[in-house]
Amino acid sequence: MLVAAPKPLLATLLALGLAACDQPRMEDQAKYETYEAAPGWPNDQAAREPVAGTVARDASLAPVPETLPMPLTAELLERGQARYDIFCSPCHARTGTGDGMVVQRGLPAPPSLHDERLRQAPLRHFYAVISDGFGVMYAYRDRVPPEDRWAIAAYIRALQLARHARLDDVPDDERPQLTGDRRAEQTP
């Protein structure tokens, strides 16, 4: 029956059928995704580095403030703790004593954050060290944005204060949690 069909129609159908054969795969379209190889570009990389001296549209050009530029809140300290645990604790340890896991595996030990010198250091000092590095510590400015650097600095101060805290510093209603004194909870 098909043989009976006019030849031009058959040819058209065949041509259409062939056209379907060389579909470019939709999984891999003619566009560059982040980190995709882009032959011919520098390093054959689709991801480009910004031109030297580029300033992000939302970057602050103001000089770095001398101290915490935002209000000191519990949220800021919690943010600081989370960021400290991610970026600082591998070396400085979660307690700030400077014997984190990577130090235990051989990296030179940083000074304890509870040293008298660092207890006296202004927050600006920690901000600067995070931004530019210090000694064998690399700069973290690419990994930790400015607000997080201040949050970490504030949290370091909280760690330092906590180490020298006395029971009297703890609010009355929280104290039983530390002393394990169940009777105190009953006291009106």
Add this chain to the structure above:
Amino acid sequence: MAPLFRRRANSLAVVILVGILALLMAISVFAYVVYRSPYQTDVGYAPAQPVPFSHQHHVGGLGLDCRYCHSGAETSDVAGLPPTLTCMTCHSQEWLNAEMLSPVRQSLANRTPLRWTRVHDLPDYTYFSHRAHVNNGVGCESCHGRVDRMPMTFQAKPLTMQWCLDCHRNPSPHLRPPEKITAMGYSPRRDGIAGERLIKRYRIHPDTLLECATCHR
């Protein structure tokens, strides 16, 4: 004259009819199994890398947080591959003479990035954002598996549309609180907060998760 069909033709007809049906079913089942198997989905795919980087050592052994290296996960569509400087943060001091790490040192010296082979490659017609998942209660482990047990990084999940929809249709049993996003071996059911409460906390609207344009745009 002998009959055209012998007696046994009756049973033969049944066998042939059932056989054709069974064959069709077997082909369908086989096709489906192959379609869902690692052969098609690449589960277990662990390509060779320029440096045999071990997540098992860095995550499981040292306890580094995912975001120490993949620092874009919370703020960007892509989690981010660490620049060579991130490796050198520690390896400027540790394993200085390891032959294994020579490509890393070469990369730093020549200012040429390392060429890793992509393990998790979604089709170009899907839109996926790490930021959207990580900030809304989906843990790294949910899609990448137990990387803390991977000496070589491999694809742990099928990454099929059906697999995506399993969660998009019913996200609550998979959600974690923000502080457990990068935790490994965390079970939302066992140690978690009830998913219904997290859905409210993250303000997730399950309806929008099933719209075509959520993932295909």
